[in-house]
Amino acid sequence: MYRVTHQFFFSKRSVYLLVWEPRRGVQQCQVEDWLKLLRLRVGHEARVIIISTYAQSGQHIARIDKPVLQRDFGEMIVGFHEVDSLVDDPATGEKVGIAQLKQTIAETAQEFNQMGVVLNKAWRESRDELLAIAQPRISYTEFTKVCSSHGLNDIATKTLADLMHDLGYIVYYSEDERLQDDVVLQPEWLTKAIGFVLEDRTTQEQDGILADDHLEEVWYNNPADGKTRYPSDLYPFFLRLMEKYDVSYRLEDGTGSLVAQHVPQVRPNLPWLPEKEPANNRRRIATVCVMEESPPGLIPWMIIRTHDYIYQRHEADGKTHRLHWQKGMFLRNKNHGEAMLELRDRELHLYTEARWPTYFSNLLQQTLQKLITDTWPGLEGRYQFTVPCPTKQQGKACTGRFAIPALQRFHEEGDETIRCQKCLTKQNIEQLLYGLEIDGTQNKLEQALQELTKIQQTTQEIQQNTQETQQTTQAIQQNTQETQQTIQVIQQSQQELESRLANSVMNIMQAIxxxxxxxxxxxxxxxxxxxxxxxxxxxxxxxxxxxxxxxxxxxxxxxxxxxxxxxxxxxxxxxxxxxxxxxxxxxxxxxxxxxxxxxxxxxxxxxxxxxxxxxxxxxxxxxxxxxxxxxxxxxxxxxxxxxxxxxxxxxxxxxxxxxxxxxxxxxxxxxxxxxxxxxxxxxxxxxxxxxxxxxxxxx
Ligand SMILES: Nc1nc2c(ncn2[C@@H]2O[C@H](COP(=O)(O)OP(=O)(O)OP(=O)(O)O)[C@@H](O)[C@H]2O)c(=O)[nH]1
Ligand SMILES: [Zn+2]
Ligand SMILES: [Zn+2]
Structure with a gap:
């Protein structure tokens, strides 16, 4: 039921048990999908034990292609076990296969424990007393009280809390001032609450809008499992956690949240499409992030992280439409331009359009890069930013892709053109790299500072031009078409300048x-x-x-x-x-x-x-x-x-x-x-x- 919920909660130092049932088969039990998800979210250091049930009482043999799985997932797979939870095993006094499984779990866990901290007596006692508390959530003050009764000071208490969080006993964010007052002692109690939201029909029907006055419906009156009820004093805390987990973002007016998993399937009408040419005073940059596998939840996640730029359109029906859908989003960043992102198979397409789109394009690429590093460590080295081949054949875009670092290298080494392996036409490297950093090796700070000097000169020129135009306009006492055009040109250069400045400042700040x-x-x-x-x-x-x-x-x-x-x-x-x-x-x-x-x-x-x-x-x-x-x-x-x-x-x-x-x-x-x-x-x-x-x- 909570498959979507599972995307969100993984911890590094854990042993994962992947259980499947021979009657339904490896395919149907999605053994490989789960392995892939674990690899993506946890990385190659994830440790998984694959277990089949009904080892004796079932009619089916546990058929699983061990060598292939081991080839594809390597170290991640600790071993394969067969258990039967209803048949006794006289040799061990446990159910069939359970004793051996326990042994394997203990051995695997030891790998992690060796890296961990050995808790002294006071810490162990604090931990045990805390975990014995029957409430799912307590305040940090209560947490501190228990710890200090065992002689722990403030620093030790905080360290213990962080450690217990890392080990998955509790959920506690000491560094987040909006969350640091609450300690969740039963993590499943929390995941279940978030699961209710992810399963909520109404939110889905509302295109992802979860209104605050609907929260009691989801969490109290009609809980998805029919029994677990969450009182309303918890809601602000839950809503903040959902932001933390990138499940939802708060609407600007503070009346609800947007749950990105529930945005509409169908792409809305967009102000422009990449298939059409950009308006004549604007430029467009196209990049494509090519991934070996497309991580589940990529688009919803990206919607959350770009929500500051979400494009909102007020339509005739009186409703405000946010331009995001299950496969993509349309964004606007003030004067810095607009962007369209769309997932097509294993490719995330990113188009930015502006007077000078480089800044917004950089911003979005970095956001994507950070999202991938934070969320799917297993994708490391398995994705690449590329430039799509600009050739069109019978109105269709060529599917050739050029890796950006390679283009930069070829350019440095003096190559002027490169051939596309799909359409076989020659492309000019500098043009392909237009708007992107042409020279990959030069010191970024140096580059940004040089750019800054140019900007300073242009600012002065523009100021002068503006003054002159104003004077001329006054002198001839009329606003001719010509002066209007001049003013427009000045405004456009002003916009371009602002984007260039923003980009240089961003690069300089990033150098620090x-x-x-x-x-x-x-x-x-x-x-x-x-x-x-x-x-x-x-x-x-x-x-x-x-x-x-x-x-x-x-x-x-x-x-x-x-x-x-x-x-x-x-x-x-x-x-x-x-x-x-x-x-x-x-x-x-x-x-x-x-x-x-x-x-x-x-x-x-x-x-x-x-x-x-x-x-x-x-x-x-x-x-x-x-x-x-x-x-x-x-x-x-x-x-x-x-x-x-x-x-x-x-x-x-x-x-x-x-x-x-x-x-x-x-x-x-x-x-x-x-x-x-x-x-x-x-x-x-x-x-x-x-x-x-x-x-x-x-x-
Ligand atoms: N004979 C036998 N019965 C089993 C075995 N494993 C599970 N069962 C039975 O199958 C039924 C379902 O088991 P659960 O552990 O609830 O299965 P689940 O996949 O967690 O089910 P959900 O709660 O729907 O996710 C129970 O009645 C179990 O006793 C097994 O190895 N042998
Ligand atoms: Zn091509
Ligand atoms: Zn300020």
Missing amino acids: ASESKHGPRLFTIEPRQGNWRRWTQKAYRLHLWCEEPGCEHPVYEVGKGVYDFKASREWLEKLAPYANLIAGVLKTLTPIAAPAANSFFGEEFMKASDLQYQLEIMKELTNSLLSKDKLLMDEPTHLRESSLSQAQRSGILALHSFLRDEDPYHQRLGLRRFSTYTGDYLWLCEKHYQQRQSKMPQF
Whole structure:
């Protein structure tokens, strides 16, 4: 019954028992499908024991092709067992096959236990007492009480809770501030509740909308198993967990959830289709993710993770339609364009269309990549991003695919064309790679910074053009068609510029991604009084920035995000390479982010011109601190996860250790860490942070 539910709950360090019945056969019992699902979700380290029942009382021989399964799944299969749960085995005193099975389970589990932690007495006693509690859920306070009665302190208690969660005894998310007050002692009680939602007819009939006022129906009045009832005080917690598991997302108005498993079968009418040419001032990028097997639930999962961009259409029937269906979704990301994603067999097609679609395309590719890494480790190395062959024959698109990393390599080595193995026509490599990173080896940060310089120039040109046009319009006292066209062109270049900027900033921020786990990345620094050149002063002010993309701004809350302090020249020299990088980024960014921030806060608090001036000075300072010989010696770090140079990395580490010393509990930061679906962290101000939280109902 709960087959869909099973997609969601897997734990790594577990022994899986796959039970099938000879009367129905291997095929019908879907033995191979389950193995595949386990491999996808858990990865190759999953351990499975395959068991057939009715070993003696049944009429059927357990026919199963062991060598083939072992060839296909290798190490994953621990062994094959036959049991009969109704026939006694005098030799062991148990039912037939059970004693041997127990032995195998114990041996397999030992593999895991050796990697685990040995619990001392106090921990074991706490665990046993907790697991003996008859309630399915308790508060974390109650959990703590039990632990402290056995002498565990706060840290030990949290460690025990995390460990018990990892081992599958309980469900508890210590890192999630919206979930950390509740401990689920009976995980099946929870999975069952989520199962009810996944089996709910009404939600299906409503195209996936699960209204909050329908929740009692699902969880209390008419539970799917007819007996397990869940009282309404649990619902906000359940709804948050469903978000956590990517089962549903909250509707913007806070009146319900969208359960992605229940979106309609049929594809709705879309604003455009990839088979047709894009509108003339827009471009389209096509990529195809080719997978060896298509993981169950891929599209619903992707719908959840892209829901910020879901395209909504208000139709004549008064209803709002969300453009997603069982095989795909249609998205829009403000001025950055639109996208259509569709699963066709084992290929996920991704089309983005915009003035400059690269940014949105990158964003979606990264979201998909992160989803796959998070959810289907078993797909690692078994999928590939490709460019579809653009040839059309009798209106049909060629099914040839070009792997992107290979194209990048060929391009670097000087090849200009490549032949398609399907339609045999020659394709220009640069054109195939249009909108994608052409050069795969170049340092991403370098590339992004170069792009940033270009953007800065273009911003100035556009501003100038706008001014000129305004002047001309005023001069001739009329709004001719020509000036209108000019204005349109300017607007379009402005849009393109914004997408380019967003993309560069994203790449730069990602170059600092691993450091961002421990603290914010954006800041300004200035001398308290006077100017930079007087080193005797040593008093500085550091101001942290919110990292909301497209709306970056200095922390605004009173008493937060600002640190006045004294520093030595050595410390500043350490900070300088990183501060210089950030000053450059912020200088390009503020003219575009300032209007967005001002309209978000409804005030003119971000005076772009003042900030520009301040950033200019920050850049000058850091330049003066960067001694030439030091710069020349500066090598890129060899740490793979960071593309910052050694000196830049030391700079941000100095910043973070300063913040840790000044403000160990991050109380004055004015920023909170938010993890994104592209696998990055963003440090957001309270307002932007709250804006990204979903609205939960009160019961
Ligand atoms: N003789 C015999 N009977 C068995 C064996 N395994 C299961 N049965 C019987 O088959 C019936 C169904 O067994 P369950 O364990 O409930 O099967 P299930 O697949 O879990 O069923 P669901 O609850 O519908 O998922 C019960 O009456 C069991 O006693 C076996 O190895 N030998
Ligand atoms: Zn082709
Ligand atoms: Zn903010």
